[in-house]
Amino acid sequence: MEEKITLNLEGEICPYTLIYTVKKLEEVKQDLEKGKVLVIFYDHPPVVENIPLEVSKRGFKCEVEKIFSGKWKISIKK
Amino acid sequence: MNILWIGFIVGFLLGVVIERGFYCFYLALSNFALTRDYRLIKATIWAFLVTMIGFHALHTLGIQKLDPKTFFLGGSIIGAILFGLGMSLTGSCIVGTPMRAWRGQVGYMIALLGMGVGGWLAIFKGPLVPIVKALQKPTEVLINGKIATLDRLLGINHWILVIIIAALLIWWLIKIEKKEKAQQVSQEKTGFFKGIWGPVFTGIALGIVEIIAFASGKSPAGLGGFIKGYATIFNGIFTHKIPLNDWGTIEVIGIMVGAVLSAIISGDFRITFPPLRRIPALFFGGMLIGIGAVLAVGGCNVAHLISHVPQFSIGSIVSMIFIIGTAYPLIKWKAKG
Numbered sequence: 001m002e003e004k005i006t007l008n009l010e011g012e013i014c015p016y017t018l019i020y021t022v023k024k025l026e027e028v029k030q031d032l033e034k035g036k037v038l039v040i041f042y043d044h045p046p047v048v049e050n051i052p053l054e055v056s057k058r059g060f061k062c063e064v065e066k067i068f069s070g071k072w073k074i075s076i077k078k
Numbered sequence: 079m080n081i082l083w084i085g086f087i088v089g090f091l092l093g094v095v096i097e098r099g100f101y102c103f104y105l106a107l108s109n110f111a112l113t114r115d116y117r118l119i120k121a122t123i124w125a126f127l128v129t130m131i132g133f134h135a136l137h138t139l140g141i142q143k144l145d146p147k148t149f150f151l152g153g154s155i156i157g158a159i160l161f162g163l164g165m166s167l168t169g170s171c172i173v174g175t176p177m178r179a180w181r182g183q184v185g186y187m188i189a190l191l192g193m194g195v196g197g198w199l200a201i202f203k204g205p206l207v208p209i210v211k212a213l214q215k216p217t218e219v220l221i222n223g224k225i226a227t228l229d230r231l232l233g234i235n236h237w238i239l240v241i242i243i244a245a246l247l248i249w250w251l252i253k254i255e256k257k258e259k260a261q262q263v264s265q266e267k268t269g270f271f272k273g274i275w276g277p278v279f280t281g282i283a284l285g286i287v288e289i290i291a292f293a294s295g296k297s298p299a300g301l302g303g304f305i306k307g308y309a310t311i312f313n314g315i316f317t318h319k320i321p322l323n324d325w326g327t328i329e330v331i332g333i334m335v336g337a338v339l340s341a342i343i344s345g346d347f348r349i350t351f352p353p354l355r356r357i358p359a360l361f362f363g364g365m366l367i368g369i370g371a372v373l374a375v376g377g378c379n380v381a382h383l384i385s386h387v388p389q390f391s392i393g394s395i396v397s398m399i400f401i402i403g404t405a406y407p408l409i410k411w412k413a414k415g
Contacts, residue, residue, distance in 0.1 A: 010350075010403065011350075011351070011352055011353040011356070013169045013170075013178075013185065013352070014102075014104065014105055014108055014169040014170065014354065015108035015111075015112060015169060015409055015412060015413070016412070018108070018109075018112055018113065018168070019412065019413050022112070022113075030270070039107065043183075043348070043350045044178075044183075045100065045178070045181060045346065046100060046105055048274065049100060049112065049117070049274055050105075050109050050115055052119075053113065053115050053261075054112075054113040054115070057113065057261060068348070069345055069346060069347055069348040070182060070346060070347065070348025070349075070350055071348065
């Protein structure tokens with residue numbers, strides 16, 4: 001079972017969704033290198049587009065899952 | 079066709095395009111500032127290219143005359159700064175706000191209300207009206223008694239300018255394309271109502287809607303008048319009627335219907351509420367957007383950047399410089415804080 005680090009960014013809007021995601025990613029970078037997964041929840045639609053691009057540029061893998069209309073879960077791992 | 083139908087259809091199409099293309103000028107700036115993500119910038123360049131060439135072609139063919147915005151030294155600059163501050167507070171722009179609101183985000187509905195109130199204060203009643211007037215007509219800058227445009231300033235034929243600018247933008251697009259290849263930006267294709275449209279498609283679609291609005295001859299030279307629309311609807315609270323023969327009013331109603339339908343069909347519609355602490359910024363940001371747009375000669379980012387900059391209005395060029403000049407450094411500042 002992969003260990004998860006979760007962050008809830010529901011209610012956050014542009015550009016904070018991106019800023020907080022990047023901040024958290026930097027913070028837990030080493031944990032991710034060790035195999036942990038960063039799971040973030042959002043309800044701000046632009047994240048579907050801009051988070052995966054930024055995450056992949058930083059060399060991490062990213063999985064976007066639509067939980068239901070208007071709510072997304074993004075899992076980031078090495 | 080009367081103004082009611084054409085305005086509604088244009089608004090409806092715009093609503094669909096911004097909702098599916100996820101077009102927001104503030105998002106374009108912030109994605110670029112924070113992560114060098116060029117996709118929405120690319121959409122903007124495509125929209126600009128389509129409208130610039132389309133507008134000048136329609137003018138030369140004698141179908142619809144160019145009608146660039148004038149330049150009010152006071153209004154165009156101060157309005158643009160207020161508009162830029164409003165964008166920073168709401169985290170969105172004139173089309174980004176309805177795009178999010180009509181996907182169900184209540185926070186942005188509050189921002190739209192702010193725009194209506196701000197526009198109303200600047201157009202209809204209160205102490206702001208004389209200030210707006212004083213900053214506009216008395217500070218007008220003309221070139222040889224005519225509206226200030228870049229081709230008049232340089233004393234060259236407008237088509238020469240069209241060709242030079244188009245060449246520069248295409249060169250920029252090629253450069254972006256190369257960068258994206260290096261970044262391996264995925265360009266995967268999605269269905270019409272599935273996933274977000276690619277930037278090229280979004281930009282061209284936006285440009286075509288803009289040209290329909292321009293060619294109809296009913297609108298203020300292209301898309302625009304949004305704030306006047308929200309302000310007129312807000313004014314309806316006091317007058318108990320909403321005049322549907324106003325371009326902006328019918329256009330913003332069209333945007334709402336188009337965006338809501340598109341979001342529902344795509345399965346992206348959901349009512350969500352912002353945290354309470356964000357509400358004041360959304361409302362006052364909306365108000366600043368409203369006041370700023372009225373002050374800057376009825377100019378929001380869409381009216382300036384893809385309606386009147388392509389017509390070479392110097393007022394719109396100056397306003398865009400100040401809008402970006404205000405919003406962009408604030409994005410960098412937010413990222414630091």
